[in-house]
Amino acid sequence: MTGRDALRAAVGAGVAALERELTALSHRLHASPETAWEEEKAARWTASLLDDLGYAVTPGVCELPTAFAATVGSGPLHVALCAEYDALPGLGHACGHNIIAASAVGAAAGLAKVADDLGLTVTVLGTPAEEGGGGKILMLERGAFEGVDVAMMVHPGPVDVAEAEPFAVAHLNVRYTGRAAHAAAYPEQGRNAADAFTVAQVGIGLLRQQLPQTTRVHGLVTRGGEAPNAIPERTEGRWYVRAGSLEELEKVQGRVEACFRAGALASGCALEIEPESPPYSEFRNDAELAALYRRNAESLGRRFAAPGDPAARMNRASTDMGNVSRVVRALHPYIGIDSLPAVNHQREFAAACATPAADAALLVGAQALALTAADLAVGNLAAANAAGDATARDTP
Known part of the structure; x- marks a missing residue:
């Protein structure tokens, strides 16, 4: 041997x-x-x-x-x-x-x-x-x-x-804060934090056509509201942005975060984005x-x-x-x-x-x-x- x-x-x-x-x-x-x-x-x-x-x-x-x-x-x-x-x-x-x-x-x-x-x-x-x-x-x-x-x-x-x-990846916690109100009696007094996510996700869906093939964007809403007859005051989600390299990720992440900002702007809600970890x-x-x-x-x-x-x-x-x-x-x-x-x-x-x-x-x-x-x-x-x-x- x-x-x-x-x-x-x-x-x-x-x-x-x-x-x-x-x-x-x-x-x-x-x-x-x-x-x-x-x-x-x-x-x-x-x-x-x-x-x-x-x-x-x-x-x-x-x-x-x-x-x-x-x-x-x-x-x-x-x-x-x-x-x-x-x-x-x-x-x-x-x-x-x-x-x-x-x-x-x-x-x-x-x-x-x-x-x-x-x-x-x-x-x-x-x-x-x-x-x-x-x-x-x-x-x-x-x-x-x-x-x-x-x-x-x-x-x-x-x-x-x-x-x-x-893929390189960024893990994001996303939160919208709006204003609660009775959804039937006083809807005009509310600021709908669930609508903010809807606008953001539509924006991300449309953005995907213009993203490089080496990217992925996916996530979920972990908190969507409290009751169907109350305008959602606070919503939360977890989102991942992936790309072929850290350099590419930085560019793509900026465009995705712009979609979240669009949701805040359209709904009148405040937006917080925090990383779960370093990329x-x-x-x-x-x-x-x-x-x-x-x-x-x-x-x-x-x-x-x-x-x-x-x-x-x-x-x-x-x-x-x-x-x-x-x-x-x-x-x-x-x-x-x-x-x-x-x-x-x-x-x-x-x-x-x-x-x-x-x-x-x-x-x-x-x-x-x-x-x-x-x-x-x-x-x-x-x-x-x-x-x-x-x-x-x-x-x-």
């Missing part, structure tokens, strides 16, 4: 040894979904398993109660594994973050005993609030990724895709990481979707991992869980995230991530040794 074969065997054995615990964690998270910033049990359960693996766990990092950092090894190449675990409001784990968290722990298990031999420092970051809250952006701003060379994670989807191509960036793929991951995943029996496959479009979904990719080398592939025709953000997909196919995918995803980190470390060591030999030869 070659050195590389022995290494792959050790990594695989590390993941396999924790198979029961990893699937149990995934199912436990799936059965107890917690939404953005509320992932108290998820963070605790995930960190506890890492503690059992010998990782040094620090809870509540970056002044975020449901974030954590867990580290093992002291090598010069620092790899961060990102564990997402927030669920969707009303839909539970319909984006499979239970699988993401379990895969990150599995990759950590594969690397735990070989990290120092490979010259690795491995940190698992518990990253809350990916679904609109921008947890990774706050952690990035507060130093969680400082000193990290590579950040990686694997995301479930209908099929396997090696590279992420997400999410497009993702900058690292070609070497993507190629290493694909090679490792294929060696484990995975097959990647053909270019243009409609089922592969989950890789366009926005993620705060995009902001991380602007600062460090990053990897964000997708692993299929045999869910079709169900796709992400559907109740049927949530059900598919706790099946034998999903369990198998999380184990393969964990192993592929760990092997990718190991391959990168081996290449790093080889380059360092070659540089040392060259220096020795050049020294008189």
Whole structure:
């Protein structure tokens, strides 16, 4: 057995040894979904398993109660594994973050005993609030990724895709304030905050024809009024604006916000627009990481979707991992869980995230991530040794 074969065997054995615990964690998270910033049990359960693996766990990092950092090894190449675990409001784990968290722990298990031999420092970051809250952006701003060379994670989807191509996105809270009045007796005394949204949505609908094809605008009214016989005094909504890049997003967002201002002007209502989080960036793929991951995943029996496959479009979904990719080398592939025709953000997909196919995918995803980190470390060591030999030869 070659050195590389022995290494792959050790990594695989590390993941396999924790198979029961990893699937149990995934199912436990799936059965107890917690939404953005509320992932108290998820963070605790995930960190506890890492503690059992010998990782040094620090809870509540970056002044975020449901974030954590867990580290093992002291090598010069620092790899961060990102564990997402927030669920969707009303839909539970319909984006499979239970699988993401379990895969990150599995990759950590594969690397735990070989990290120092490979010259690795491995940190698992518990990253809350990916679904609109921008947890990774706050952690990035507060130093969680400082000193990290590579950040990686694997995301479930209908099929396997090696590279992420997400939209940049702005998450907006929109509020109109008008004046209540009896809708039959004194309608002229009211200022209809529901009408303001109607005007804004008509404007956005008409605007779509003039927007670039790389944009998306969508949202919903979360509060539409209190009673049918009262002019709505206050309405609220959540809206997302997506574009191919942060630069394009800034231009499109300005035009969308003009539609909301038109609603305020037409109805005589006051308007407030507040961001839910900083904008999410497009993702900058690292070609070497993507190629290493694909090679490792294929060696484990995975097959990647053909270019243009409609089922592969989950890789366009926005993620705060995009902001991380602007600062460090990053990897964000997708692993299929045999869910079709169900796709992400559907109740049927949530059900598919706790099946034998999903369990198998999380184990393969964990192993592929760990092997990718190991391959990168081996290449790093080889380059360092070659540089040392060259220096020795050049020294008189």
